Amino acid sequence: EIRDLSDIAVQSSFSIFRSAIANGGKVKGICAPGCATYTRRQLDELNKMAQGLGAEGLVTISLGTSAGSLNDLTIEMVRSVAAKFLTLDQIKQMAERLGANMGDLLLIIAGEPKLVNLVLAELRQEMGHRLKLAAPELLVFAFIVDFPLLKRNEETGQWESEHHPFTAPRDEDMSLLDTSPEKARGKHYDMICNGCEIGGGSLRIHTSGLQRKVFRLLGYSDEEIDVQFGHMLEAFEYGAPPHGGIALGLDRIVMLLAGEETIR
Numbered sequence: 500e501i502r503d504l505s506d507i508a509v510q511s512s513f514s515i516f517r518s519a520i521a522n523g524g525k526v527k528g529i530c531a532p533g534c535a536t537y538t539r540r541q542l543d544e545l546n547k548m549a550q551g552l553g554a555e556g557l558v559t560i561s562l563g564t565s566a567g568s569l570n571d572l573t574i575e576m577v578r579s580v581a582a583k584f585l586t587l588d589q590i591k592q593m594a595e596r597l598g599a600n601m602g603d604l605l606l607i608i609a610g611e612p613k614l615v616n617l618v619l620a621e622l623r624q625e626m627g628h629r630l631k632l633a634a635p636e637l638l639v640f641a642f643i644v645d646f647p648l649l650k651r652n653e654e655t656g657q658w659e660s661e662h663h664p665f666t667a668p669r670d671e672d673m674s675l676l677d678t679s680p681e682k683a684r685g686k687h688y689d690m691i692c693n694g695c696e697i698g699g700g701s702l703r704i705h706t707s708g709l710q711r712k713v714f715r716l717l718g719y720s721d722e723e724i725d726v727q728f729g730h731m732l733e734a735f736e737y738g739a740p741p742h743g744g745i746a747l748g749l750d751r752i753v754m755l756l757a758g759e760e761t762i763r
Contacts, residue, residue: 500598501619503527504607507592513584515558519609526609529619530597531626534604535561535578548625549608554618560605562594567601569594576601624694633693635758641691648672648685649716657718662687664717665710666701667743673709680716690745697752700745707732 508516508526516526531537537545542559549557561578562569572594574587582590597605606622608615627633648668649658658680660666666685668676675683687701704710710732714724724732754762 501527501529501616501623502596504593504596507589507596508609511581511585511589513581515556515581516609524610525612525615526607527615527619528593528597528605528607529623529626530594530599531604531606532599532630533566533602534626534630535602536564537561537604545606545622545625549618549622552618552621553614554608554610557618557622558605558607558609560590560593560607562590562599562603562605563601565602569600572601581607627694637693638755639693643689643691645684646687646689647681648683649680651681658716660713660717661685662701664713665703667704667709668713676712676716686743688745690747692752692755695751695755696748697755698745698747700743702741702743705735705739705741707735710735 503525505520505526509520511517519526537559542557545559546557558581559579560581563572563576569591572587572591574582574590577587577590579585593605593607594600594603599605606619606626608618608622647661648666650661651657652659662685666687669684669686672683685701688699689696690698704713710728711721711724714728715721719727750762754760
């Protein structure tokens with residue numbers, strides 16, 4: 500499980516951790532069980548993977564070389580570029596939070612929260628695959644809900660749709676469109692199986708007033724709205740019912756049922 504280590508990391512003298520937190524970022528990590536003896540080449544592979552996903556780098560902490568209790572861990576047993584900037588107590592606190600023991604490897608990312616979550620999610624999938632942690636015959640499903648309706652484009656500062664501009668906001672978040680758009684959640688959802696998105700969809704906006712408000716948040720002028728979407732807004736005035744749907748990825752479903760990584 501991905502866990503937040505920011506409150507521990509900020510107390511260290513490791514500049515990478517402290518700088519990330521000072522800039523509004525997070526320090527989070529996962530535990531790779533039994534991987535403390537990973538070679539430099541294996542660690543470099545994971546670091547390159549993290550960098551390829553947008554992280555500046557991956558901090559690894561090897562907890563000894565054999566299984567055992569954290570009570571027996573000494574600073575001499577710890578292998579990490581960050582070791583000299585962390586106390587033994589701080590390392591143990593991180594290990595305990597990540598559910599690690601001696602013989603395990605901590606994988607830690609520091610940076611912007613969304614990026615940190617993305618990179619660690621991919622690393623978790625990779626380590627799960629390498630260590631064969633998931634039972635091959637098991638299919639585990641989940642629905643992901645409560646997505647934000649909007650996201651801020653960091654380059655332009657403009658609001659953008661997290662899903663698409665026709666997704667309806669949650670009823671209880673409607674007033675947030677006028678005060679705190681970033682807090683408004685959308686009525687969209689993804690269906691997940693074994694970490695793969697196998698379907699997704701949303702409930703749609705079906706009133707012209709709300710649709711126009713969302714378009715304005717996205718930076719459209721009233722003239723642009725009328726030219727590009729006027730036909731739809733006019734149709735809404737005749738009483739469009741609430742509507743929505745879901746699209747399934749049949750190729751991914753077949754892939755999972757066949758136990759393959761791809762069916763291309």
